[in-house]
Amino acid sequence: MSLNIVNNATCTFCGCVCDDIELHADEERIIEAKKACVLGKAWFLNHTAERLYPEALIDGKEATVDEAVEFAAELLDAATTPLVYGMSNITCEAQREAVGLAERLGGVVDSHTSL
Ligand code: SF4
Secondary structure, eight states, X not given: OOOEEEEEXXXXXXXXOOOOEEEEEOSSBEEEEETOOHHHHHHHHTSBSSOOSOSEXXXXXXXXXXXXXXXXXXXXXXXXXXEEEEOTTSOHHHHHXXXXXXXXXXXXXXXXXXX
């Protein structure tokens, strides 16, 4: 069994967003998360490394990422007040992109904490 090692992985479990994690994975699971704290280790080790789902879905059917991006762009372009929502487990850079997208669309931003 070969191990896949990923250096400088980002943990998005808490707001610290440590980006120097070394992950070791076999074909199914992440088996080691070096440099992660106890919370980060638990988070990574409970994720599978196997691909359980296709890379993208459109209306529940498998699609390519390019097709899904095109479809999402069409939906967002047709929306009158698009909501960019979530962002709880993503990096600061991804949050910046999400806010920029909302600005370009004339939409609004909200996070899951508003629940
Ligand atoms: S490794 Fe620990 S401190 Fe770092 S982002 Fe993950 S949970 Fe937070």
